[in-house]
Amino acid sequence: MTRKSVYRDMDTCINCKACIIACKVKQMSPAYTVSRVEAEPRSLNLIQVYQYGPEMHGDRVHQSFVSIACMHCDDAPCIRVCPASSIYKDTETGITLVDKELCIGCKGCLWVCPYGAPSFSEDGKLALCDLCIDRLKEGKKTACEQTCQASAIFIGTPAEISELQARKAAERIFKSAVY
Ligand code: SF4
Ligand code: SF4
């Protein structure tokens, strides 16, 4: 299997949170209650969906969302700071993985992660998106990518992700010129 990179698209995400549900099902994360008032998924989530806006862009109201989980950084700061060496890279794919047995729950990884991706399970140990490495090895998409109806999550090779980022940047420039 080749190296994997992640793209999460804030231009198309509609905040449906289906990725959170799919991930929880895949990871067998603890059940959560849904509050009638907030209707936000609770308990351990490896994915969070963040909202930006609403804010005015000229005479238009702009609001966007992005789903964030571990981005499996190349030079991952979480690995560099972990005093227990519990975070490591899969040599084949570059996916960031956790050895829960070694984790001491110090939360150093959370402090340095630029995406705020680390979550912690009830036992205080790090719980991190493993990019559904088992599914990828079977030739399947990750649970979140498979589920997202807005095509807001894409897992591919670093070259595919770079190409996608360049195309999205060009689209944004075009849209800002039109509006
Ligand atoms: S499933 Fe897709 S559109 Fe829905 S919140 Fe997740 S990333 Fe956004
Ligand atoms: S936990 Fe954060 S710093 Fe570590 S690989 Fe994932 S996104 Fe990068």
Ligand code: SF4
């Ligand atoms: S790749 Fe898998 S583990 Fe990671 S956020 Fe998506 S569904 Fe969850």
